[in-house]
Amino acid sequence: MMKKRTRYDLLIHFILLSALIVVILPMVYMISTSLKPNGALYEYPPRFLPSIREVTLENYRYILGQGKFYINFCNSIFVSVAAVLITAFVASALGYVMARFEFRGKRFLFAFIVLTMIIPGLTLIIPQYELAVKLRTINSLEGLIPFYVAWTIPYSTFMIKGFVENVPRELDEATYMDGGSVFTVFVRVIMPLAKPGIASVSIFNFLTYWEEFPWANTVINDNMKRTLPIAISGFFGQHQFTQWGYVFALSAFSLIPILLVFIFCQRFFVAGLTSGSVKG
Amino acid sequence: MRISNKSKWQIGLLLLPGVLIFGIFTLYPILKLLIMSFFQWDFKSIAGQQFIGLDNYKEVIQDEYFQTAFVNSILYTLVTVPGQMFLGFLVAMLINSVTKFKVGYRVLYYLPVITSWVIASLVFKYVFNTEGLLNYFLANVVHITEQNVRWLDNRWGGLTVAMFLGIWKGIGWNMVVFLAALQTVPRDLYEAANVDGAGAVRKLFSVTLPSIRGTILFALVMLTIGGFNVFTSIKMITGGEPAHKTDVVLTWMYYKAFSAGKFGYSAALSFIITVVLAILAVIQFNLMQKKDG
Numbered sequence: 001m002m003k004k005r006t007r008y009d010l011l012i013h014f015i016l017l018s019a020l021i022v023v024i025l026p027m028v029y030m031i032s033t034s035l036k037p038n039g040a041l042y043e044y045p046p047r048f049l050p051s052i053r054e055v056t057l058e059n060y061r062y063i064l065g066q067g068k069f070y071i072n073f074c075n076s077i078f079v080s081v082a083a084v085l086i087t088a089f090v091a092s093a094l095g096y097v098m099a100r101f102e103f104r105g106k107r108f109l110f111a112f113i114v115l116t117m118i119i120p121g122l123t124l125i126i127p128q129y130e131l132a133v134k135l136r137t138i139n140s141l142e143g144l145i146p147f148y149v150a151w152t153i154p155y156s157t158f159m160i161k162g163f164v165e166n167v168p169r170e171l172d173e174a175t176y177m178d179g180g181s182v183f184t185v186f187v188r189v190i191m192p193l194a195k196p197g198i199a200s201v202s203i204f205n206f207l208t209y210w211e212e213f214p215w216a217n218t219v220i221n222d223n224m225k226r227t228l229p230i231a232i233s234g235f236f237g238q239h240q241f242t243q244w245g246y247v248f249a250l251s252a253f254s255l256i257p258i259l260l261v262f263i264f265c266q267r268f269f270v271a272g273l274t275s276g277s278v279k280g
Numbered sequence: 281m282r283i284s285n286k287s288k289w290q291i292g293l294l295l296l297p298g299v300l301i302f303g304i305f306t307l308y309p310i311l312k313l314l315i316m317s318f319f320q321w322d323f324k325s326i327a328g329q330q331f332i333g334l335d336n337y338k339e340v341i342q343d344e345y346f347q348t349a350f351v352n353s354i355l356y357t358l359v360t361v362p363g364q365m366f367l368g369f370l371v372a373m374l375i376n377s378v379t380k381f382k383v384g385y386r387v388l389y390y391l392p393v394i395t396s397w398v399i400a401s402l403v404f405k406y407v408f409n410t411e412g413l414l415n416y417f418l419a420n421v422v423h424i425t426e427q428n429v430r431w432l433d434n435r436w437g438g439l440t441v442a443m444f445l446g447i448w449k450g451i452g453w454n455m456v457v458f459l460a461a462l463q464t465v466p467r468d469l470y471e472a473a474n475v476d477g478a479g480a481v482r483k484l485f486s487v488t489l490p491s492i493r494g495t496i497l498f499a500l501v502m503l504t505i506g507g508f509n510v511f512t513s514i515k516m517i518t519g520g521e522p523a524h525k526t527d528v529v530l531t532w533m534y535y536k537a538f539s540a541g542k543f544g545y546s547a548a549l550s551f552i553i554t555v556v557l558a559i560l561a562v563i564q565f566n567l568m569q570k571k572d573g
Contacts, residue, residue, distance in 0.1 A: 123550030127309035150305030211396030
C-alpha cells in the first residue's frame with residue numbers, strides 16, 4: 001500500500017516537473033539569448049543555449065553602459081512607487097469609510113466604482129488623452145500618476161474594504177471610548193490591522209504600474225521620460241533589424257525589481273489573489 | 281452609533297481624495313466618451329463637432345474591419361479562457377495532491393504571470409519567428425512540419441501565437457486561485473464519497489467541482505473581461521498585420537483613434553465592447569446560478 005502511494009507521488013512530481021520545464025522555457029530562452037554574442041543571434045540553425053565559450057555579458061555591458069536606461073529605470077521606479085503609495089492611502093480611506101459608515105449614496109457609489117472594473121481600461125484612452133492635453137500632462141512623468149491611481153482605485157478599494165471588514169469593530173469602539181476620532185481609528189486601528197491586505201493590493205498595483213505599456217506609450221514621447229516598457233519596445237522600428245540581445249538584456253534587467261518583490265512578498269501575493277475569489 | 285458633526289467632516293475628508301481622483305480621471309472620461317460616440321469627432325472636425333446620433337454605432341457595426349477584430353477577440357477569449365482555466369485547474373489539482381515542494385511549484389508556475397506583457401510578447405515573437413527556434417525544432421528535430429511555418433504574417437498564425445501566449449501567461453493565476461479554492465472543499469465530503477465507493481472521476485464531478493463553483497464563476501468573469509482586454513501582445517507580436525487581419529477590438533479601436541483620428545468611431549466601439557462584456561457577465565452569472573437549483 002505504502003509503496004503504491006510513493007510511486008503515484010513520484011509520477012505526479014514527474015508530470016509537474018515536465019510541465020514546469022515547458023512553462024519556464026521561454027524565460028530561460030530569453031536569458032540564454034541575452035548571454036549570446038549579438039552576431040550569433042541570426043545564425044542558423046538557432047540553438048537554445050550558447051556554448052560555454054560563447055557566453056558573454058556584452059549585451060548587458062552595452063545596456064548598462066547607456067545612461068538613458070538608468071534614467072528609464074528610475075522613471076519606472078518613481079512612477080510606480082508614487083502611484084503605489086497614493087493608491088494605498090486613497091483606497092484605504094475609501095475602503096475604511098465604505099466598510100464602517102453609512103451615508104446617503106454609499107451603496108450607489110460603491111457599486112458604481114466596482115462596476116467600472118468591467119470596462120476595459122484602454123477604452124477610456126481617448127477622453128483620457130484629451131484630459132491629459134487639457135491638464136498639460138502630455139510628456140510629463142508625474143502626469144502618469146493620477147491616471148494610474150484612478151485605474152487601480154476600483155480593484156484596490158474593493159479588496160481593502162473586504163480586509164477592513166475583517167478587523168473587529170470592537171477595536172474601533174475602544175478607540176472611540178478613549179476619545180479617538182474617525183481619523184484616529186483610521187491611523188491607529190485600521191491601517192495597522194489591515195496592513196497585510198493593503199500590502200498585497202499594493203504589490204499587485206506595483207506590478208500593474210511597472211509593466212504598463214499602452215498609456216505611457218501614448219502620452220510619453222521624450223526619450224528621457226520613458227518608462228522601461230516603452231524603452232524596451234523602442235528597440236523596434238529604430239533599426240533595420242532588431243538587436244535581440246539588447247532587447248532581452250534590458251528585459252532581464254527590468255524583471256529584477258519584480259522578481260525581488262515577488263520573492264520577498266510571496267505570502268502577500270497569495271492572500272491578495274485568493275481573498276476575492278473564494279468568498280462566493 | 282451616532283455620527284457627530286466632527287466625524288462627518290472627517291469621513292468627508294477621507295472620501296474626498298478618492299472620489300476626486302476617480303471622478304476626474306475615470307468618471308469624466310466615461311461621460312465624455314459617451315458624448316463623443318454621438319458626434320462626428322475626428323481630426324478634420326476638431327473645431328466644430330456635429331451631432332450625428334447613432335451614425336458612429338452604425339458605422340462600427342457595418343465595418344468589416346471591426347467585424348474581423350470582433351471575431352478575433354471572441355475566438356481569442358473562447359480559446360484562452362477555457363484553455364488556461366483547464367490547465368491551471370489541472371496543475372492546482374496535481375500540486376494539491378503532493379505533499380512536498382508545494383510552495384516551490386507554486387512560485388515557479390507563477391513566474392509567467394509576473395513577467396510583463398511587453399517582455400513576454402517579445403519572447404514569443406522571437407521564438408515563433410519564421411527562422412526561429414520553434415520552427416527549427418518542428419522541422420529539423422521532431423520533423424512534424426516539412427518547412428518553416430510562417431506564424432507571424434497571416435491571420436491564423438498570428439492569432440495562434442497570441443493565444444499560446446495568453447494561455448501560457450494565465451496558467452499561474454488560475455493555479456493559485458484554484459489551489460486556494462481546493463483547500464476550502466470540506467474533507468468530510470470526500471470521506472462520504474469514499475464510503476459510497478466513488479472513484480476519482482466521480483469525486484471530481486460530484487464533490488470538487490460543485491464545491492468550487494463560486495471560484496469557477498469568479499475566474500470565468502474575470503478572464504472573459506481579460507480576454508477582451510488583450511492589447512499589448514497583439515500590438516507587439518503582429519501589430520494587427522497583415523492588413524488588420526490580426527487586430528482585436530482594442531488594437532483596432534486604438535488604430536482608428538490615434539492613427540486615423542476617428543475619435544467618434546472609436547468611442548462608439550468602446551461602448552459596444554463594454555455593453556457586450558456587461559451582457560456576458562450577466563449571462564455567466566445566470567448560467568452558474570441555474571446549475572445551483
